[in-house]
Amino acid sequence: MFKLTLRNLLDRKIRFVLTTSTVVIGVMFVVGVFVLTDSIRTSFDALANDIESGVDLTVRSPLDIGDELDRVAVPQGIAEIAVAVPGVASIDGRVVARNTVISDGVGEPIIPRGPPTLGFSWFPTQFFIIDGHQPETPDQFATDATTASDNDLVVGEVYTVSGPTDQREFTLSGIFNFGDPDENKSIAGTTMAAFELTTAQDFLDKPDSFNELSVAVASGADPVVVQEALAAAVGDDFEVVTQRVKVEETQSDFNAFISIFGNVLLAFALIAVFVSAFIINNTFQIILGQRVRELGLLRALGATGRQVSRSVLGEAAMVGVFSTGVGIFLGLGLARVLRSLLKAGGFSLPDGPIELHARTIIFAVAVGMGVTVLSSIAPARRARGISPMAALSDSVRLTKSGLGRRIKVGTTMVVLGWLLLGLGLFAGLGTKQLLLSVSLGGVLIFIGTTVLSPAFATQISRVIGWPIQRLFGVPGRLARENAARSPRRTSSTAGALMIGLALVSMAGVVGQSIKKTFVDTLDNSVQADYFVRSTGAGFDPTTGFPAQVEQLVSEVDEVDLVVGYHFGLDSISINGSTKNVFTTDFSAGTEHMDPDVVAGSITSGDPLGSILLHEDPAEDLFVCIGDTVVVQFPDGAVVGLEVAAIYTDSAIFDNYVIDNALWNEHFNRPELLFLTASITGFSDDLPEEQQLALLASSAEAIRGVTDEFRTVNVENRVEFRQSQQAQLDSFLITITVFLTLALFIALIGIANTLALSVFERTREIGLLRAVGLTRRQLRRSVRWEAAIVSVFGAILGVGLGLAFGVAAAIAIPDTAVKTVAVPWGSLAIYVVVAAIAGLIAAILPARRAARMNVLEAIASE
């Protein structure tokens, strides 16, 4: 029996390839993602070791919340105390800052997409000069080898560098390798600028202080004893940590980054697997239909029902084993390809071996085998019921599960799915439970819809096929009837496409809603005329530009008011949970940004003692105007802030707003995220000509000051809106491209099913050809059948995606989505694209059908 199963499999090569290809793709992506992230993690772990080597102990201030660079500076005095501690060989103060941007030879700022732009004080254990010399005077800087070579920076030339507070000209004194004397290990496109210590303290805004002190322990001294002595000497305001701790911290920082990145990729891989599962299940069902006679024969010859069902399961298991093996192998290749792609895309990932962990293999086997074996359970059970009489009668069909039961089961799944989805979106669960509940709900809805859809597939296929029949006559009619006559197959083939399109449409709806919300906010609540931001400002909330710009812009004659803004991600703590914080100038009130204040007033707030709240947190905290909210800052300070105003529009300011003065007191980040300016005498009531003239002249004046700041972009309202929309669009396009992967797999599924259908209908096709259907007409009928099936899937998918998208848009906090908007045009395009894709997927099966020899086809069983 085993032999028979194996023989069956190997003998039907096309069928075998069609079945395995989808599983292989699924497994390949899963393995590729795991291997890539494991490999990156391993190289980053090694890198962390390299970076932190040579430093025995580190003295720094503790940090409970906020960013690493939010640590309170260690003053010069502490360094002097530390150096006197017995067993300490030497103390090196270090300075680090973000937003230190070098401009290249032609004045273009070098801002990588995503990775940080760091400024350092010169540090001999991390920087290894390969050209020139280390920076020695206040007008010199050094940079890392990758940044230098990528941007043609030459030793001896003068470059502009923009820092947290201002920008200056420096001469490039040398080029160094980071982390390793022989190879530059700067991370993922990070740019580095290093300065001599006192210059760094000045330029990177650490006057007479350091981010941390690196301690070398004298040879012979016991590090543990020295650590305790140091801790006692520097007092409770500072902590002393070992090299081990620093390495682990660095590794976990890297890990956090890799995990986000890996999880996103994994999500796409799992979507691919899920879509594959649909196709595999469908393929097994069809193959089983074709084998009814053969299995009936086995039953007549004495095979038990169990033997027959086992052979079906066995075939699936073999497909699983084979595909998993191939998938793992290809996954290793994919990991390499992905790594090169990422590198080509600007992520300079450290090189390292490709890591295939046992966990990856176990997961791959679970996915590959699981998907195939689970997909074949239902067909195997049906195979058990095949009667031996099947071998003897001419046309046998598998018994179909009743429509009534189908509707019952399908409806139950869909309802349960929506309940889970609703629970996930609106019950305020933790991230893990939310993801689990939402994805489980989604899976149930998809399966349930596929179970249900045969109930209406025939009617809908006829409707979709009507214009095709009108246009193409007999081939159109054949296509329409073929799509309509086996609703089960039409539904399950369309199922894979449905999932892909549902995801794409959902992303479309959410994206459109985000855009609409943004535009509405800009139109209704933003009154500023000019917007200044960093050229590199993308989705990284830590990017910023020199604070000095605010001062310079406010000195421009035409400008009437300037407001700067900072943003801290998870940087304050209220009642023990970390929150984002936004800043503004309370004195500016609502002149530039109007968050729709419902109680109190912004201008009445005390810059150092007040906070503005969105109505939701205000409600959660049970506070109203005049009440006190206790806020903890990254520097450890715990401050009671009086609620000065409560507002309803969180799209502008998020949920918590403090004054810039309070920010500067507690944060080490003077650089600005954003700046708004308004023009003296400008009003919407002025005649348009005058408006334009005023804008033109003021723009020139403002650019006169900001132009020298290479990293700063000035935009008026129209430009600002356009650039923000473009940014959102490019983000959405990236997601859509990834989701297209699911569509691609779905198309393989359509091609697969059609090829099998054509094979199954050999005799019928022979007959049609014999009575005069031309090859061309035959090809056309197969292609349009595919188009009908695809459009059916697309309609289901777009419908579900619309529902998912609206649900998601409602669930997303008002900060991002306030108005639900549907991109009807895009959704319509998706349906058309699906039809075209279906036509393309059908090319090969159609050609195969057309090539059949008429006589042989008629003679076949």
Add this chain to the structure above:
Amino acid sequence: MTLLTTHLPASETIAARAIAVDKFYGKGETEVRALNGIDVEFEQGRFTAIMGPSGSGKSTLMHCLAGLDRITNGSIVIGGTDLTSLSERQLTLLRRDRIGFVFQAFNLVPTLSALENITLPMDLAGVDPDQEWLDTVIDTVGLADRLSHRPGELSGGQQQRVAVARALASRPELIFADEPTGNLDSTSGAEMLDFMRRAVREMDQTIVMVTHDPVAASYSDRVVFLADGRIVDDLADPTPDSVLDAMKRLGD
């Protein structure tokens, strides 16, 4: 095995027996009486043909005798075992271990070689074939040099000989053949029938064959005639002429 416990006291020489067998399809208005009160016995060691016009119920009778199809009333006894008392699984095992089949459409598994097709029922049962017997069978059907070929590489006559060898290989108590020559040209058909007759005479096998061809029927030891689901005639030691005569009488 429960097969043994259901053994009924029966004449040693009867291989299969139908007692008052009815087989109805459908219900009410659309009811079709495929078999209507059939009483018939098939002796061991004989080659019996079942004849009758299309729709007479001859194939249905064979399917019921072979345990492929369930009957409505009456009972079928194979070698002392009452089929109506068996479960689906017991029926399957009975088919596997005690009955052989030859189908009109050959029904070989296309992916297996001739030899593998022949031993398939034993592979399904998980028993080793009796090598000596197997060699005899293969010799007799004259397939020794074709054993590694796939069915697609064999002629119709050769395929049907493989099918007969498959039926014989497990030494069943009874072989059912459903129009075994229906898809063969007259020469191959004659060879096949001759071979089946030899299997009965020389190897002491029992064969029940359904056919509508008087020449084919004339190779058998006995012909049972069916019409409208009833036994209407029973002819011993038939010749093509006597069969034709009997058929003419039926037509009257």
